[in-house]
Amino acid sequence: MKETYDVLIIGSGAAGGMAGWALARGGAKCLMLDAGPLVDYDRQRVMKAVYDLPYRGFGQPGRFPHLVQASEFDANLWADEKQNPYSYAPGEQYNWVRIRAIGGKTLRWGRQSWRLSDYEFKCKDHDGQGENWPVSYSDLAPFYDRIEPMFKVSGRKEGLPQLPDGIYLNDDSRDSGCVQRFSEACRKRGITATKMRRATGTLAASSNVLLPEALESGNLTLTPNAVVREITVDPKTGLANGAIFLDRRSKRVYHAKAKIVIVGASTLESSRLMLNSKSRLYPNGIANSSGTLGRYLFDQFYVKGSVIATVPEARGGKGGRGLMGGGGYVVRFRNLKDKQRDFVRGYALDFGSGFSPAARYFPLYGEALLKEMSETAGTGFNITTMGEALPLYENHVRIHPTMKDEWGIPSLHIAQKYTANEHAMAKDAMEVGAQLCVDAGFKVIAQHPQMVPPGESIHELGTCRMGANPKTSVLNGWNQCHDVKNLFVVDGSSFTSGGVQNPTLTILALSLRASEYILDQRKKGSL
Amino acid sequence: MKRRSFFQGAAVLPALPAAAQYAGSTGASNELPKLTETAPDAVGDGVRTLFTPEQLATLRRLAELLVPAVGERPGAVDCSAVEFLDFLLKASPAPRQTLYRNASTRSPSHNWMQQPRTPSLPRFASHGAMPLPPILSPASFAKRRTICCRPPSTLANSRRPCPAAAAPLPASMPTGSRSTEKEHIR
Numbered sequence: 001m002k003e004t005y006d007v008l009i010i011g012s013g014a015a016g017g018m019a020g021w022a023l024a025r026g027g028a029k030c031l032m033l034d035a036g037p038l039v040d041y042d043r044q045r046v047m048k049a050v051y052d053l054p055y056r057g058f059g060q061p062g063r064f065p066h067l068v069q070a071s072e073f074d075a076n077l078w079a080d081e082k083q084n085p086y087s088y089a090p091g092e093q094y095n096w097v098r099i100r101a102i103g104g105k106t107l108r109w110g111r112q113s114w115r116l117s118d119y120e121f122k123c124k125d126h127d128g129q130g131e132n133w134p135v136s137y138s139d140l141a142p143f144y145d146r147i148e149p150m151f152k153v154s155g156r157k158e159g160l161p162q163l164p165d166g167i168y169l170n171d172d173s174r175d176s177g178c179v180q181r182f183s184e185a186c187r188k189r190g191i192t193a194t195k196m197r198r199a200t201g202t203l204a205a206s207s208n209v210l211l212p213e214a215l216e217s218g219n220l221t222l223t224p225n226a227v228v229r230e231i232t233v234d235p236k237t238g239l240a241n242g243a244i245f246l247d248r249r250s251k252r253v254y255h256a257k258a259k260i261v262i263v264g265a266s267t268l269e270s271s272r273l274m275l276n277s278k279s280r281l282y283p284n285g286i287a288n289s290s291g292t293l294g295r296y297l298f299d300q301f302y303v304k305g306s307v308i309a310t311v312p313e314a315r316g317g318k319g320g321r322g323l324m325g326g327g328g329y330v331v332r333f334r335n336l337k338d339k340q341r342d343f344v345r346g347y348a349l350d351f352g353s354g355f356s357p358a359a360r361y362f363p364l365y366g367e368a369l370l371k372e373m374s375e376t377a378g379t380g381f382n383i384t385t386m387g388e389a390l391p392l393y394e395n396h397v398r399i400h401p402t403m404k405d406e407w408g409i410p411s412l413h414i415a416q417k418y419t420a421n422e423h424a425m426a427k428d429a430m431e432v433g434a435q436l437c438v439d440a441g442f443k444v445i446a447q448h449p450q451m452v453p454p455g456e457s458i459h460e461l462g463t464c465r466m467g468a469n470p471k472t473s474v475l476n477g478w479n480q481c482h483d484v485k486n487l488f489v490v491d492g493s494s495f496t497s498g499g500v501q502n503p504t505l506t507i508l509a510l511s512l513r514a515s516e517y518i519l520d521q522r523k524k525g526s527l
Numbered sequence: 528m529k530r531r532s533f534f535q536g537a538a539v540l541p542a543l544p545a546a547a548q549y550a551g552s553t554g555a556s557n558e559l560p561k562l563t564e565t566a567p568d569a570v571g572d573g574v575r576t577l578f579t580p581e582q583l584a585t586l587r588r589l590a591e592l593l594v595p596a597v598g599e600r601p602g603a604v605d606c607s608a609v610e611f612l613d614f615l616l617k618a619s620p621a622p623r624q625t626l627y628r629n630a631s632t633r634s635p636s637h638n639w640m641q642q643p644r645t646p647s648l649p650r651f652a653s654h655g656a657m658p659l660p661p662i663l664s665p666a667s668f669a670k671r672r673t674i675c676c677r678p679p680s681t682l683a684n685s686r687r688p689c690p691a692a693a694a695p696l697p698a699s700m701p702t703g704s705r706s707t708e709k710e711h712i713r
Contacts, residue, residue: 061619100648229626371598448663 005031005221007518008243008258010228010273013104014504015491015511016266017206018147020451021213022515024220024264028522031256033245035224035265036079036100048073057070066095069108077101083200087413094414095456096268097304103207103225104266105458106504111199112266113153114501115144115164119336123132124327127335129344130391133496134468134477137164143509151204153505163194163331163501171195177323178311178353178381178440185439192331193351225249227407229489231261231277231286239283246407260486260518260527264511267492268297271463272412274489275399287481293474294398294463296391297414300500301422302457303385303449307432309442310360311353314379319354324378327352330436332500334428345395347387349433349501355380361445381442384498385429387423387451391462416454425449459503464493479514486527490514573610577624579618583609 007023009016012034024030050057054069059072063081070078079098088094099105118127121133121140125242141164150167155168159189173195175183183193216218225248232255234241242257263270271294275285285293313323327350356377364372403411426449433448454460467473475506479494481487490511492503521527545558575583596602604611616624 051568055615055618058615061623063614065620359593366595367597370594370597 002257003461005029005256005258006105007260007262008033008256008261010243011264011266012102012103013206013212013264013266013489014106014507016262017103017210018508018511019262019264019490019515020220021210023218023518024214025043026516026519029218029219030257031221031223033223033228033243034102036224036248036265038102038344041105054100061447067095068095068098080142085405086411087400087403087416090436092417093453095417095453096414097455097458098266102211102222103205106205107203107207109503111204111220111502112502113151113194113197113199113505114434115118115166116499116501116506117162117164120497120499127344130497131472134466140506140509140513143213143512147505147508147512150209150477151199152201153197154200155196156192157468158192158331160192160331162336166197168197169200173394174351176312176321176325178201178442179328180327181440181446182351182381182436183328185436186330188439189436191330191333194331196327196329199451199476208268220228227409228273229276229407229409231273233279233280233281233286235281235446238484240484241319242285251407260488263454263489264491267463268412268414270491270493271397272399276466284505287474287483287487290471291476292465292472296395296465297395297397297416297460298317298389298391298458298462298498299454299457300498301387301389301426301451301454302420303426303429303451305445306385306430306447306449307358307437309381309437310357310376311378311381311442319378324354326354326455340428343421345346345388345390346424346500347385347425347429349429350384350386351382353381354378355382357445373501379438380394383433385426385433385459387422387425387429387520388498389418391497397463403416414455416467418451422451423449459505461495461498464489465496466494468494468525478517479510488514488518541549568607573607573614577613582628583613586612
């Protein structure tokens, strides 16, 4: 008989990594399982020229039909869609982006670190839509305060209620000319453009910020290549008592035992695991007496290149670093005090400058096209829209009746559609963005309101949501299952609503808060 | 014994093995020699696997028109872009192959906004000087599901839906393409 651990943590990314960091350092004996390998980048990373790649950088066709981020240069990093299949209804494409390796998606996150506000936590109080979280901003603020310094987040304070300030490495760097002009155009319309708030450092991943200190404590056992199939339950108590996992390579089956189980396997993987954990006590999946496990899937819709403009003064190579380069973030401004006619909630804009617009932006071909591309090299200004998607009961994941992954674990069927609210918002964002570019003296060369398929923003959230009412939610305000007191879900699946802010910082805060609650409850003897 | 002191001891041994003496006499180390290699692209022409000769000719003509050689800058044809496309698409899922096959069997005067017509290939490939219909707007978001056919200004102001918007590409089509804009995980 192997050791029964105090805590079993499933997943090693932002959610699992933070739980491991807090619990192991707090004295709990932890076992962390992750489906992927532990990659030694220094030894395994190889730089190759394009001509050394069989498909010249385009990648093996068909290997990643849903993963626009994957290129032939880093194809090994992403979860193979043939090994890890999923389904969606015809015409309702869902792009599920996964990394299976120690560190999870923090190995490649964009490091944008924004706090949620009570416009999200108490959204129902504000506009009557959706559901409030069982926590408020003041509950999470102390945890945000501790995490931002750990991840060395840089940014500029703005004092806005919809985007609370944090503890930042103050970013007072000078903006380039075009960013200054755009920010001024925003200011004249009562909109705030600010600096990016971004975790700095070379990697800022769970595997270099969180896991080394957790392992140093001597209380964390890290086991890669462990594909968890189901959470096991003690039939006498109804409590979770461990998990069945398979070795990724040999497919040998094991059972690890623990007194407390924390799930942080990523939004959809966590719900898939719980839905697959069926027993006599929990015939519809563990902790699913409410029937809401898998329900209320949402994310943030992205419109990539909502507006593409060029800066006329930079044409012909006159840009330079003084005029072009850099970017920023337009803070949500819709539906705070005003009320839009055709949509609720709002969006933020991410802008960047100094790129060379691609051929598809010019109605030209041949020599004329090449000349125009050369003239406009380095003059590009683009806007990406990031909008709030409403959590809806209809948007859900469920277990596919027949499809299984390489390890024989039933796959997910994913059903998410954007509604008229999101489409109206995307259109408004495009119009506002284009107007701001015109105000700034840029030439708009393309604009469109078409969001990428759901999932592609890699901000998938919900499906195991928190709530005050056990009949309409899976977790309580401590990320603890209403039904199973020693089972916690600490990743993005616990979100009740998501705002427009990139979710990782909030996932870290929720996981840290839940982990310290566990330590506290263990001390009191109630867990 | 530590590694360093072992080697220090070895250096003063009076008789060296024969191989080491050879190495010393030619001035070479024990490293293997680096051989110069040449990529297959540089020594052979890609053999056609997917497109018909007529389709290849059409694509070659298109490549010439879209990215011609200018001055010392090689054009798409010089870079064997068409042969590479033939190889890449042969390895691609069927819907993508069909898309390219159908598109490359259209005549030069084809109205791209209408339904496909009967193909008439050789004419296109041979009509070097024939002017093409003007491109109406940048296919600015062609890599998503639709190709827009009206200028962005009219698109923004118009209430009518874009005619191409109702024609989604197959769900299984890869949407990825190289892009000069920033695209990263957030």
